[in-house]
Amino acid sequence: MSDVAQLASTVRRPGVLAWFVNPYVQIINGALLDTCGEILLKKGAIASPTAQGWLSVVGLTPLASAWTWIGIVSYVLSLVSWLHVLRSVPLSVAFPLINVVHVFVPVGASIFLHEHVSGKRWLGICLIVLGVFAIIKPLVKAEEKL
């Protein structure tokens, strides 16, 4: 058997890559992809000049930056991952877990974008995450009915 065929059969064998499609692994993967997407979009946004006047409200110029497009790909992949998660995990479980992005994004922004995240900002983020946890039950109900 050639190396390629062997590799292909390894990949297809159930179990070898099963850990990757595990929804809980995918929640983390999705959160990481979302974080990468946001950081890349920010890089694209600052790589391009801001429009003047009212047009500056919308960011059209970042479309000229490759960072933005890689960011979009990363963001779309995170959505695919999220849809995969929701096929097997109820929203009431998946939603609190995906909120790790509220920690991942500021940590990523401070490492890769050298943003200073003050103690006050972290306190605000903590309150938001607590608030999201408090709102889960009504959220799931609202999601079903809306």
Next chain:
Amino acid sequence: MTALAIFLCIAAQLFLVSGQILFKHAMNEAEPKPLAAKVRLLLVGVASQAVWFFLWLGLLQKWELSRIFPFEGLNPLLLVMCAWLILKETLTVESWVGIALITAGLTLVAQ
């Protein structure tokens, strides 16, 4: 943050949430509807999310990511508020606690 920036952050989240609800209704197998109606819902959903995306890029050009990303926390808050305002659902005590915490957190982040 400026009042305009805070307003734009909230507006962006409103467009994002509207898009999510529109997509859900377009794809929902439980409520059958003609193809034209599905396509219309999808198109309005895409337009809504496009508005969110370009508002978000505009905000990213001016503000730190770690400062505006927490506004994503408005997403669940807005869904619950929509259920309250549109469907006249009663809000439980835990909903109000959640709304108060998210609002307080955002006030700190926006300062």
